Amino acid sequence: MGLLTLLRKLKRSDKEARLLILGLDNSGKTSCLRKLADEDISQTTPTQGFNIKTVMSSGFKLNVWDIGGQKAIRPYWQNYFESTDGLVYVIDSSDQKRLQETSVELNQLLEEEKLSGVPIMVLANKQDLLNALSAKQIAEELGLHSIRDRTWQIQACSAKTGEGLQQGMEWLVNTLG
Amino acid sequence: MLSFIRNLFSSKNEKKETPVTVMFIGLDNAGKTTMLSTIQGETDTNTTPTIGFDKKRVVHGKYNITYFDLGGSKGFRGIWDRYYGSIHGAIFVVDSADENRLEEAKQALFESVRHPKFTGKSLLILANKQDKKESIPAHEIAQKLELDKLKSLVHRYNILPCSAIQAQNKPQDPQIKKGVTWLSESIDEQFESLNKRIEKDMRDEAEQAKLEREEKRRIVAERKAKEEELAKAEEEKKLKEQSAAQSPE
Numbered sequence: 001m002g003l004l005t006l007l008r009k010l011k012r013s014d015k016e017a018r019l020l021i022l023g024l025d026n027s028g029k030t031s032c033l034r035k036l037a038d039e040d041i042s043q044t045t046p047t048q049g050f051n052i053k054t055v056m057s058s059g060f061k062l063n064v065w066d067i068g069g070q071k072a073i074r075p076y077w078q079n080y081f082e083s084t085d086g087l088v089y090v091i092d093s094s095d096q097k098r099l100q101e102t103s104v105e106l107n108q109l110l111e112e113e114k115l116s117g118v119p120i121m122v123l124a125n126k127q128d129l130l131n132a133l134s135a136k137q138i139a140e141e142l143g144l145h146s147i148r149d150r151t152w153q154i155q156a157c158s159a160k161t162g163e164g165l166q167q168g169m170e171w172l173v174n175t176l177g
Numbered sequence: 178m179l180s181f182i183r184n185l186f187s188s189k190n191e192k193k194e195t196p197v198t199v200m201f202i203g204l205d206n207a208g209k210t211t212m213l214s215t216i217q218g219e220t221d222t223n224t225t226p227t228i229g230f231d232k233k234r235v236v237h238g239k240y241n242i243t244y245f246d247l248g249g250s251k252g253f254r255g256i257w258d259r260y261y262g263s264i265h266g267a268i269f270v271v272d273s274a275d276e277n278r279l280e281e282a283k284q285a286l287f288e289s290v291r292h293p294k295f296t297g298k299s300l301l302i303l304a305n306k307q308d309k310k311e312s313i314p315a316h317e318i319a320q321k322l323e324l325d326k327l328k329s330l331v332h333r334y335n336i337l338p339c340s341a342i343q344a345q346n347k348p349q350d351p352q353i354k355k356g357v358t359w360l361s362e363s364i365d366e367q368f369e370s371l372n373k374r375i376e377k378d379m380r381d382e383a384e385q386a387k388l389e390r391e392e393k394r395r396i397v398a399e400r401k402a403k404e405e406e407l408a409k410a411e412e413e414k415k416l417k418e419q420s421a422a423q424s425p426e
Contacts, residue, residue, distance in 0.1 A: 100393045100397050104390075104397050107390055122229075134252060135228060136255065139253075139256060140256070143386060144229075144256075145230070145256050145259035146259075148230075148232070153227070153228055154228055155228060171225050174225060
């Protein structure tokens with residue numbers, strides 16, 4: 001191992017990042033966060049305010065902020081934008097009716113000055129449901145290809161089974177690191 | 178004096194690198210992301226499969242190259258064509274050690290170059306993973322991919338054998354640099370016309386994206402109005418029922 005890689009690895013261990021989880025109500029933000037923290041998700045109720053959890057991923061200390069997604073409280077999202085290192089945007093892949101709504105919200109986030117250049121991990125959640133759209137279909141529907149000012153990634157996942165969540169976080173950590 | 182200052186400024190302008198956009202294509206696990214980090218001069222090759230988009234800017238001689246890196250998995254390739262409009266050229270990375278997937282690679286390659294927004298641009302093919310024992314030499318890859326059929330489809334094409342994974346403490350495979358130089362020179366040959374073409378395509382795409390966004394916003398607003406109307410009607414109905422119950426006939 002070269003000295004540089006060694007130094008980089010050492011430096012990595014005390015790295016910290018602030019992540020923001022956003023998305024429509026009922027997309028599964030809190031469940032994703034709880035699953036990542038190895039907690040029970042069966043008792044999850046709609047988030048009125050926000051949850052913060054510290055999750056370790058590949059030696060990274062992630063301070064994750066999960067903000068309620070109901071329409072009435074979406075205007076408060078902007079209070080959490082400051083010094084965000086990465087954005088996790090959660091989508092209910094089984095709710096085709098609300099894809100346009102979530103797309104409009106995402107586009108608004110992309111125009112936020114405080115979030116400019118912030119990498120985005122789109123979690124195509126609820127893949128355990130039969131009628132869930134694939135990550136590729138979601139990418140098309142959301143028009144993700146028009147995001148050119150930052151790096152983004154879409155990950156199919158299920159907060160219920162935990163599938164895909166870890167990969168999503170690993171990518172974010174790799175990108176930030 | 179004035180002309181001196183002017184000269185100073187113009188020479189400064191001349192020094193500025195020419196911006197060029199190049200896109201990586203190729204099957205999943207071909208090594209596109211690793212190739213990009215190697216071009217950037219990084220040794221960290223622990224990449225996860227890309228299912229998204231990344232861009233990196235690297236200065237190469239007089240060119241300032243923006244590289245687009247996109248996922249190559251089967252389900253994701255459909256999104257590539259959304260980027261063709263804005264690129265000057267492309268780098269197709271192929272895993273030389275994976276003979277079973279060369280046919281699939283060929284199909285993906287030709288689907289790309291046949292796209293109207295791609296045809297006529299320059300293409301560098303990097304026969305990657307030559308460090309592996311079972312790798313096939315570049316000229317054989319060229320035959321298997323039927324690269325001679327590219328002649329009528331692209332401005333120029335070239336294939337080079339290389340290995341993106343460099344042994345630690347060894348210098349980067351010179352073939353990669355050679356390839357990038359070749360590609361930027363081919364792009365330079367048709368730079369003016371390419372730029373015009375890209376400008377037009379990007380304008381059209383931006384227009385299209387704007388329309389799509391507006392349409393979505395309209396649908397969401399319409400739905401919201403409908404829901405509010407329904408809620409209001411419901412409310413009124415309730416009030417009416419209440420007042421009917423309260424006032425005796």
